[in-house]
Amino acid sequence: MPLGGNGLKGAPGVRRNEPNSGMRLMIVLTAVSVVLFTFGARESSSGGVFTTIRGAVSVVTTPVRYLGVAITAPFQGLGNVFSNLTANQETLSDLKAENEKLKAENSKLQESQKTAERLESLLALQSTYNLTSVAARVISGPTDSWSQSVTIDKGTTSGLAVGMAVTDSNGVLGQITECGATSATVRLITDENSGVSCMIQSTRAQGMLQGSADGSLQLTLVSVDQTVKVGDNVVTSGLGGVYPKGLPVGKVTSVSKSDGALYYDIDVQPLASTSTAEEVLVITSLDEDQKASSEDISSADAQDTTTSASSASSDSSADSSASTGE
Template sequence: MPLGSRGRGAAPTLGSSTRGQSSGARALVACLVVSVALFTLSCQTGEAGPLGAVRGAFQTVTMPVRLLGSAVSAPLRGLGNIFSNLTADQATLSDLQGEVDELRARNAELEEGAGEADRLRKLLDLQDTSQLTSTGAHIISGSTDSWSSTVTIDKGSSSGLTAGMPVTASSGVIGQVVSCGATSSTVRLLSDEGSSISAMVQSTRAQGMVQGSATGEVTLELVRTSEQVSVGDVIVTSGLGGVFPKGLPIGEVASVESSPGDLYLTIVVDLYADPSRVEEVLVITSLTEEQQASAEDIAEADQQERGDAAASGDGSDDTTDEGGAGASSDGGGTDAE
């Protein structure tokens, strides 16, 4: 009996397990059937169907929870990125620094190229606008002594340059060639005390000479006190003497002074071109007839000289004629010096 009792007791246990497994299988099959049916219905009805409405309602209800989860997880992701950067090996950091240095060098190279292209474009614009017959050159060094103001350019006699040729930057006149080698030339700057070129006030056409000095100050000389000159007036080349083309910008009036009894104004000029900041220049190799002073310009300069002679009390015809000739040719002789 005990054995039989144990046998009968064990049989219901095995039957219950079998029935449980069958029920689970049926439930799984039912879920699969329902899922397939729902999927088929969703494909047929799209978002406009009942399932789309249910899905939309579910997303609306759960939206705050999802937003809260995203806000909480964002700082954690940031901390993870920071931790990854801090734990990057030295080789990776070295590679990244190398890439940064390379990009910086490349950026500096591009900026330098863009600056040079802009400067050359301005020179070409000046060449075209003023119709200059010229050749381009680079400034390669400054003065080699302390008592002169000169620069050296990388073009010489082999490029057709000769002493006396004018030199200009895009912003204004630089100076004049004073000596030439085969592949380089020395340019005397306008600020040098030995420099003197014919010039005029652009607005009033008052003639004078732009003169350098030992201190580097540049002045406009030989302008009578009867002339109207104001601070800010533009000074340009006059074309007298046939060396510098007429109308090239030089600078502007920085100050004007006149004392009782003076024949001439004291005019200080600020030059437009700063040789210490100029790299490319144009050397003007020849002038056209239109670029030289006209007969009217020469007559006006002669008349100004006659006025100067009369104001100084020298009224002889011979002296007046010499003064007039000097006004029309001094610019050329002095410029080419």
């Protein structure tokens, strides 16, 4: 009979796989595994046939296990990423809130550090110049465009009074013009009604520091026979008994002289933060050595006398020239 189609179906001697064959094979393998396990467990720790076989199998299969770990590790990482990406909205909101909280705390710490640095600078100034003073905080800036003044949070109950000098950590800030029980108004040195007796630190040339309507500073009444140059430090002279002698005020930014003028035109850049001051010292009293000495007063008088004599000489020369011209 030719082979083809279903020709084998009824062929003699050929049996189909019986359904119970797989079950019998499973039972046999299970029995063998139990026997091997039992003999292996009975072997001593010194080793035996089954122990040796088990060790050999472990050696052979170790690289396969490592390979499996290496293959599955990236998928575990991807699983973590997927888990993060699929986090519920509540979790993401919590993380965002925590992040905002940390940002706020960081900002607060930075602000506290800056405040501590400013206060440390005030203490350094107080110590350097041996100032008898009260610390205060600036609570408001100028209230109008016609004056340069700030308000501080201390007043008469803290021992303050009108006329007291005020400084920040860099230098002279101004002078108290109004004083209440718990607050005071400080006129800044940049105000056009402000005047501070000052001198050039290097040459001791005396002058008067004046504010202006635009907030700039000029050192006036410095005679042209004195030496002044850009970059010179300007300090308080101690004349008048308001500001301690030698307190830093500013730096000379320009010096000029008109033909026939008796005084320089000197611009000064203030050292105090007149527009951004936050903490200040109010100088409540002066020691004798902080006031202008008799020599300082004599020097200032001599400078005025020399200037007056030069002015009179110039006027006399002008009158003589006018008479000759007639």
